[in-house]
Amino acid sequence: MSILCVGSVALDSVETPFGKAARVIGGSAVYFTAAASLFTPVRVVGVVGEDYPLERLDFLRERGADLSGIEQRTGESFFWAGRYHFDLNTRDTLETKLGVFADFEPKIPERFRAERFVFLGNIDPSLQHDVLDQVESPEVVACDTMNYWIEGNRDALLELLGRVRILMVNDEEVRQLAGEPNLLKAARWVQKRGPEIVVVKKGEHGAILFADDWFFFVPGFPLEEVFDPTGAGDSFAGGFMGYLASTGSVSPSDLRRAMVYGSVLGSFAVEKFSVDRLIDLPIADIESRLMQFRDITAFEAPVPQANV
Amino acid sequence: MSILCVGSVALDSVETPFGKAARVIGGSAVYFTAAASLFTPVRVVGVVGEDYPLERLDFLRERGADLSGIEQRTGESFFWAGRYHFDLNTRDTLETKLGVFADFEPKIPERFRAERFVFLGNIDPSLQHDVLDQVESPEVVACDTMNYWIEGNRDALLELLGRVRILMVNDEEVRQLAGEPNLLKAARWVQKRGPEIVVVKKGEHGAILFADDWFFFVPGFPLEEVFDPTGAGDSFAGGFMGYLASTGSVSPSDLRRAMVYGSVLGSFAVEKFSVDRLIDLPIADIESRLMQFRDITAFEAPVPQANV
Numbered sequence: 001m002s003i004l005c006v007g008s009v010a011l012d013s014v015e016t017p018f019g020k021a022a023r024v025i026g027g028s029a030v031y032f033t034a035a036a037s038l039f040t041p042v043r044v045v046g047v048v049g050e051d052y053p054l055e056r057l058d059f060l061r062e063r064g065a066d067l068s069g070i071e072q073r074t075g076e077s078f079f080w081a082g083r084y085h086f087d088l089n090t091r092d093t094l095e096t097k098l099g100v101f102a103d104f105e106p107k108i109p110e111r112f113r114a115e116r117f118v119f120l121g122n123i124d125p126s127l128q129h130d131v132l133d134q135v136e137s138p139e140v141v142a143c144d145t146m147n148y149w150i151e152g153n154r155d156a157l158l159e160l161l162g163r164v165r166i167l168m169v170n171d172e173e174v175r176q177l178a179g180e181p182n183l184l185k186a187a188r189w190v191q192k193r194g195p196e197i198v199v200v201k202k203g204e205h206g207a208i209l210f211a212d213d214w215f216f217f218v219p220g221f222p223l224e225e226v227f228d229p230t231g232a233g234d235s236f237a238g239g240f241m242g243y244l245a246s247t248g249s250v251s252p253s254d255l256r257r258a259m260v261y262g263s264v265l266g267s268f269a270v271e272k273f274s275v276d277r278l279i280d281l282p283i284a285d286i287e288s289r290l291m292q293f294r295d296i297t298a299f300e301a302p303v304p305q306a307n308v
Numbered sequence: 309m310s311i312l313c314v315g316s317v318a319l320d321s322v323e324t325p326f327g328k329a330a331r332v333i334g335g336s337a338v339y340f341t342a343a344a345s346l347f348t349p350v351r352v353v354g355v356v357g358e359d360y361p362l363e364r365l366d367f368l369r370e371r372g373a374d375l376s377g378i379e380q381r382t383g384e385s386f387f388w389a390g391r392y393h394f395d396l397n398t399r400d401t402l403e404t405k406l407g408v409f410a411d412f413e414p415k416i417p418e419r420f421r422a423e424r425f426v427f428l429g430n431i432d433p434s435l436q437h438d439v440l441d442q443v444e445s446p447e448v449v450a451c452d453t454m455n456y457w458i459e460g461n462r463d464a465l466l467e468l469l470g471r472v473r474i475l476m477v478n479d480e481e482v483r484q485l486a487g488e489p490n491l492l493k494a495a496r497w498v499q500k501r502g503p504e505i506v507v508v509k510k511g512e513h514g515a516i517l518f519a520d521d522w523f524f525f526v527p528g529f530p531l532e533e534v535f536d537p538t539g540a541g542d543s544f545a546g547g548f549m550g551y552l553a554s555t556g557s558v559s560p561s562d563l564r565r566a567m568v569y570g571s572v573l574g575s576f577a578v579e580k581f582s583v584d585r586l587i588d589l590p591i592a593d594i595e596s597r598l599m600q601f602r603d604i605t606a607f608e609a610p611v612p613q614a615n616v
Contacts, residue, residue: 017489087489181325181395183512184530204491205513208530217527217604222492222516243610256607290609296525297605299564301598302551 001245002041005032006106006131007121007144007234009046009070013081013095014273016088016228024274025056027078028121028144029070031231034278035238035265036119037063038286039246043112045069045131049077049100059279069109075100088229089203108134117245119237120164122146125156132163140250142166142199142241144233150177161194165250168199168237184210197255199240199262201233209259214252218259219296221267221289228273232266235278239265264289309553310349313340314414314439315429315452315542317354317378321389321403322581324396324536332582333364335386336429336452337378339539342586343546343573344427345371346594347554351420353377353439357385357408367587377417383408396537397511416442425553427545428472430454433464440471448558450474450507450549452541458485469502473558476507476545492518505563507548507570509541517567522560526567527604529575529597536581540574543586547573572597 010027014020033042041064048054048070057067076099084091106127113136120128120143128143143164149157150173157177161167167174167190175181178189187198187210198210204226206219240262247254264286271277318335322328341350349372356362356378365375384407392399414435421444428436428451436451451472457465458481465485469475475482475498483489486497495506495518506518512534514527548570555562572594579585 087483175395182532182534184532202513205510206525206527208527210530215530215604216607217514217530219514219516219525219527222518222523222525224490224492226490253608257610260607294607294609296523299524299568299602300561301602302555302565 001117001248002043002115003036003117003119003241003245004043004045004108004112004115004135005029005036005119005121006045006108006128007032007119007123008078008101009044009048009052010078010080010101011052012230012274013079014228014230015083017084017086018225018227019273021228021273023079025053026080026231026274028234030057031234031269031275032119032121032238032241033060033065034275035235035269036242036245037065037238038265038278038281038283039239039242039261041065042242043069043115045106045108045112047071047073047100047104049073049075052077066112069107069112071107073100077101082230084229088226091229106131106134116140117241118142119241120144121234122149125149125153125160128160129156129163140165140244142168142237144168144237145173145177147173147176158193161190164195166197166199167195168201168233168240170201170203170233174198174200183208197250199259201236203229203232207236207259207263209255211252211255216256216259218263218293221263221293221296223267223271226270229270230273231275232270235269236262236266239263260290260293261286263293309425309556310351310423311344311425311427311549311553312351312353312416312420312423312443313337313344313427313429314353314416314436315340315427315431316386316409317352317356317360318386318388318409319360320538320582321387322536322538323391325392325394326533326535327581329536329581331387333361334388334539334582336431336542338365339542339577339583340427340429340546340549341368341373342583343543343577344550344553345373345546346573346586346589346591347547347550347569349373350550351377351423353414353416353420355379355381355408355412357381357383360385374420377415377420379415381408385409390538392537396534399537414439414442424448425549426450427549428452429542430457433457433461433468436468437464437471448473448552450476450545452476452545453481453485455481455484466501469498472503474505474507475503476509476541476548478509478511478541482506482508491516505558507567509544511537511540515544515567515571517563519560519563524564524567526571526601529571529601529604531575531579534578537578539583540578543577544570544574547571568598568601569594571601
């Protein structure tokens with residue numbers, strides 16, 4: 001099945017200890033689609049300004065992504081500039097200019113309204129509601145959010161949880177949302193409000209999926225060269241949802257594999273600036289890293305031989 | 309095989325968001341032995357003051373630990389008091405009194421000198437050298453250390469690496485030791501200086517083992533009730549080394565299982581204050597949690613079906 005993705009289409013200027021990239025393509029919808037389109041067609045809804053280099057998204061079109069829902073408006077594109085610290089786990093935002101994104105009102109084209117897999121990137125929860133209002137019968141809705149909305153539009157976000165099957169957030173966000181430091185309890189808190197599945201992303205530490213009576217853990221892939229962590233979470237979401245939609249299933253075994261594909265795509269995304277590593281990524285490399293993930297975590301149960 | 313363990317035998321006063329425990333038994337050697345003695349006999353060398361409630365270590369004796377290398381001296385025992393923050397990932401040290409531990413000069417009893425598995429708990433690297441000088445033919449030496457020694461006795465620590473087969477430290481420590489934020493590169497830096505194996509402990513995020521041309525990842529076990537993180541790292545080390553010594557092997561498959569036993573024991577240790585959870589811990593519970601770890605990370609490779 002295909003996926004409807006609504007999120008930001010941005011320009012990023014990024015500094016890391018290893019280099020700089022100026023005004024490169026980014027945003028949640030771009031990273032998500034760069035990963036998900038490796039598995040299944042993606043229909044994208046977003047907004048950009050006149051300054052956006054739309055031709056740089058051609059590689060997505062070539063993969064079967066439908067970008068006709070990206071509206072180009074008078075004004076500037078959403079711009080973010082940030083600088084990562086020495087250990088790449090923390091960053092400072094140097095500049096944020098919302099531009100045309102400030103007035104984004106997602107309009108889902110008629111031809112996208114029958115989509116059953118939906119990814120709501122990190123935008124105002126009120127807009128996430130508007131998206132779902134326009135989709136005929138969404139079945140597998142995954143959504144992301146951030147501290148800004150958890151504080152600033154909490155009521156809409158809590159109501160949204162009742163319409164969402166999969167919440168995908170990072171560990172700080174789920175703790176803040178639930179007001180609960182324990183990750184397992186925080187996930188249970190979310191599940192009581194709607195989502196069956198809570199996927200907690202932990203950056204280099206991997207990710208955990210909490211289902212009703214089971215959970216699944218995937219590590220971050222230990223990389224010698226992490227160039228730029230920007231977009232790792234959205235690439236994870238793209239690998240996760242892209243794989244699920246390609247199977248049309250949310251069975252436990254598919255959810256487990258989806259977690260690993262998520263971590264695989266997140267691990268590739270950080271190897272270069274922007275979505276560069278995802279542009280010409282051979283399927284064989286994806287499958288090979290998937291098997292490496294298995295090798296990293298698999299063990300045989302021992303012959304019982306304890307001392308006591 | 310049995311293990312020689314040298315480390316601190318302490319009294320801890322701990323405050324967590326969930327309660328307080330005053331002057332309970334702790335220290336690296338106590339946590340290590342509480343975990344390792346579930347797998348194999350442990351010979352312990354340490355020092356305590358006149359105030360130490362040695363009878364509280366009887367459960368270790370009953371399991372076959374030999375505590376006759378714990379010297380009782382005139383003065384006070386090593387005492388640590390700390391308070392954990394809301395999310396349990398950070399803590400403040402409220403008080404540290406070294407007491408008789410300040411003049412600790414480990415003397416390895418004759419009957420312990422033939423041990424081949426050795427765990428050097430977090431003490432001055434110069435003392436860790438002294439221990440190895442007294443052991444006849446140490447084969448599998450694992451050692452822990454901390455920021456205090458990385459800064460304060462760096463030369464002795466670097467020299468020690470040449471005598472150690474397994475370095476077990478946390479992620480901050482290995483980054484500080486190597487002066488390198490990338491975990492994989494930091495581990496490679498350490499390996500060039502001696503240890504074949506670097507085990508990086510990451511608290512609730514699990515642990516990674518770096519070997520020559522492979523690595524292995526074990527998650528932290530998602531727990532609804534983390535009471536007290538004190539000693540989790542030493543309990544991990546005890547489960548890891550205890551299992552390895554019980555097999556007498558450091559093969560890749562045993563190292564993988566050892567990592568999981570480490571995380572299993574670490575996860576039990578934090579469920580109660582002090583070593584309380586490790587006192588009457590049934591082997592069946594250990595094996596059952598080991599299988600849960602497998603369930604948390606295992607996945608089947610997919611049928612290839614990518615879009616591109």
